[in-house]
Amino acid sequence: MSRDYPAGTIRTEQVWKRFRADQQRMLLRDRVEQAARRLRGDRGEDWRWALRDINLHIEPGESVGLIGSNGSGKSTLLKMLTRVMYPYAGVIDVRGRIGALIEIRAGIHPDLTGRENIYLFGALLGLKRREVAGRFDDIVEFARLGGAIDRQVKFYSSGMQMRLGFAVAAYLEPHVLLVDEVLAVGDAVFQQRCLDRMREVAEQGTTIVFVSHDLPAVQSICRRGVWLEQGTVRVDAGIKDALAGYRDSIEAQSEASARVGEPLQLLKYEVRGEDADDTTLHTDEPVTVELTLGGDYRGDATLHLGVSEGTSSPIFQISHEIRMTGGDHRVACVIPRLPLPRGRYTLWTGVYSIGKTDGGTLMSWHSAGQFDVFGPMLDTPPRAVVMAAPVFVPHQWED
Amino acid sequence: MGGQRAQVIDEQRGQAAPPGVPVPAGPPPELVFKRRLRPLQVARELWAARELVRALAERDLRARYKQAVLGFAWAVLTPLALCAIFTLVFHRAVKIETGAVPYTLFAYLGLIVWQFFSNTMNQGALSLANNLSLLNKVYCPREVFPLATMLVATVDMVIGVGVLGLMFLVFWTAPAATFLWVLPLLVIQFAFTYGIALILSVAVVYLRDVRHLLPIITQMGVFATPVAYPLAKIPQRLQEIYVGVNPLGAVIEGYRKALLYGDAPDARMTLIAAASSLVFLIGGYLLFKKLETGIADVA
Numbered sequence: 001m002s003r004d005y006p007a008g009t010i011r012t013e014q015v016w017k018r019f020r021a022d023q024q025r026m027l028l029r030d031r032v033e034q035a036a037r038r039l040r041g042d043r044g045e046d047w048r049w050a051l052r053d054i055n056l057h058i059e060p061g062e063s064v065g066l067i068g069s070n071g072s073g074k075s076t077l078l079k080m081l082t083r084v085m086y087p088y089a090g091v092i093d094v095r096g097r098i099g100a101l102i103e104i105r106a107g108i109h110p111d112l113t114g115r116e117n118i119y120l121f122g123a124l125l126g127l128k129r130r131e132v133a134g135r136f137d138d139i140v141e142f143a144r145l146g147g148a149i150d151r152q153v154k155f156y157s158s159g160m161q162m163r164l165g166f167a168v169a170a171y172l173e174p175h176v177l178l179v180d181e182v183l184a185v186g187d188a189v190f191q192q193r194c195l196d197r198m199r200e201v202a203e204q205g206t207t208i209v210f211v212s213h214d215l216p217a218v219q220s221i222c223r224r225g226v227w228l229e230q231g232t233v234r235v236d237a238g239i240k241d242a243l244a245g246y247r248d249s250i251e252a253q254s255e256a257s258a259r260v261g262e263p264l265q266l267l268k269y270e271v272r273g274e275d276a277d278d279t280t281l282h283t284d285e286p287v288t289v290e291l292t293l294g295g296d297y298r299g300d301a302t303l304h305l306g307v308s309e310g311t312s313s314p315i316f317q318i319s320h321e322i323r324m325t326g327g328d329h330r331v332a333c334v335i336p337r338l339p340l341p342r343g344r345y346t347l348w349t350g351v352y353s354i355g356k357t358d359g360g361t362l363m364s365w366h367s368a369g370q371f372d373v374f375g376p377m378l379d380t381p382p383r384a385v386v387m388a389a390p391v392f393v394p395h396q397w398e399d
Numbered sequence: 400m401g402g403q404r405a406q407v408i409d410e411q412r413g414q415a416a417p418p419g420v421p422v423p424a425g426p427p428p429e430l431v432f433k434r435r436l437r438p439l440q441v442a443r444e445l446w447a448a449r450e451l452v453r454a455l456a457e458r459d460l461r462a463r464y465k466q467a468v469l470g471f472a473w474a475v476l477t478p479l480a481l482c483a484i485f486t487l488v489f490h491r492a493v494k495i496e497t498g499a500v501p502y503t504l505f506a507y508l509g510l511i512v513w514q515f516f517s518n519t520m521n522q523g524a525l526s527l528a529n530n531l532s533l534l535n536k537v538y539c540p541r542e543v544f545p546l547a548t549m550l551v552a553t554v555d556m557v558i559g560v561g562v563l564g565l566m567f568l569v570f571w572t573a574p575a576a577t578f579l580w581v582l583p584l585l586v587i588q589f590a591f592t593y594g595i596a597l598i599l600s601v602a603v604v605y606l607r608d609v610r611h612l613l614p615i616i617t618q619m620g621v622f623a624t625p626v627a628y629p630l631a632k633i634p635q636r637l638q639e640i641y642v643g644v645n646p647l648g649a650v651i652e653g654y655r656k657a658l659l660y661g662d663a664p665d666a667r668m669t670l671i672a673a674a675s676s677l678v679f680l681i682g683g684y685l686l687f688k689k690l691e692t693g694i695a696d697v698a
Contacts, residue, residue, distance in 0.1 A: 014430055016425070027607055080693060083538040084534065084695045088431065089426035089430040090426060091431055097620075098538070109462050111461075111465045112465075117452060120457075122454070123454035124537050124539065126451075
């Protein structure tokens, strides 16, 4: 069991974690009540499993994205890898120095200067004073603090505070780097810096575990994906397959939520190529989207169409005014050159009334279904660069 | 669709439970996590975190220095003010007998110890609760937080001792030749204080209303401890029990004997205090280490 794994290895074996599900306040008198109940033989405890039977083996240098919906246990697992939280059962073994790329604004003391806080963070993250001193300039540069470094942190903007906390963590040199949802904060430039830094670290052979809802960012960094669902590992595979499975499941859920009782319904839709019976779509060729709407509504309305890759990367939206006459209405949209590279896409649609008579939704925005496009693959971006929307742009190179 | 795909992948990699196979209802009981404390490992970890203790204490000291106009003067003003009150009330009104020793010196010595204890207790008790969001994100041995507050209190105590030196000058007396007895007494004082801080800090995390007890303990403690009066005021037959519960009584009494009266501290009382503070320290440490595993769950 206790083999000698090299630094950078992460192993979890049959890891279980549970939390209290019952209402429990942290007061002395509640504990007294609880003890009284226990004496009467009523334990009154209710537990909820947050993680069940997690078995993972991550080799040094692997970059793993943890994905899953809210409450699936991603952050709990990450906390246990950080050793902040302890499992209920099972073995967690993380070899080597652990660095957590986390937003630690919590530790910032507003009355101290940026410089003083950097040394404090360094100590919190386990760095020696001279190690921080050695990287001090890099840290300041990364956080883009410049002249503000000797100013009290309470006079910093919230963005500066966040970058300060993050920059120290970014310059750890760990064997294992754990990243939790850091990209949610900070502007686009800073996000790209974080991704670049993660790529650098990954290329030095550091193991990375990345938790984020920003799926394109996860895809840009990670080679392997672990999809958690309700506390168990649903898929552990290459990042593309894991993300595809996860996106499909989100789509299935959003389609399942039926829109009953709305004035308009989508009766039929079709996405086809040039000929009426040609259902294969090709990049840069004509495409027709045909919708049939039904319902009692009479009057003017705006029909919106959208296309996304998966559910999270919207690509484009178009809209058109229609007049509903109380019966079925067929409308077609011709796109002469489809700007999508090869892949699977989702078609979204919704209808909204014009003016203030009815004011609002006639058919709420929802995904109608998926379609596949054949054609050239999108060129791969360099690692750690997020391609938000896959759009095919006709182009020619000249040397 | 997703499920199908998942199954194929799982077979390829040979890991992770395929979604078709239900996960067992609970973990095998032999795998349930138990906290094992290896003293050597704990000590090594704490030693490795010494820079963190220093950095945390430095944070508090710097922050205090920046916030307050008077800065470190507060470390001296509080015991001096109390000392003045005590001199008025206990010396003039109640007529506490201190022999050849000036009462002000007598009371101030007790106040230094009390101030150290009450600072560590009050700040230490909240040291985890005030840093919960940090504890939820960064790993470090948790006992450094109360330890850092004790270090801050130690700095205050050193300043207080400096003022004590001035007082010796003012009253034109010198510390007695037995002053080396101070060293073992200091160890008892630190052990007991840290033990209490450990217990309270983790108690406040789990039982938020414990923090409301702190002012009460502080208010009562200054009178329940022989700060303003000698230990002899406590009935002879209760003294041993008293010192067992509150080792600070023997510590303060010992300091006075060693520094002011030129006597060795009472051996019996000192030993009881030493044993008691060791129990507080070890018991508090074990409790702390046991409960620390759940801090992130309740934070």
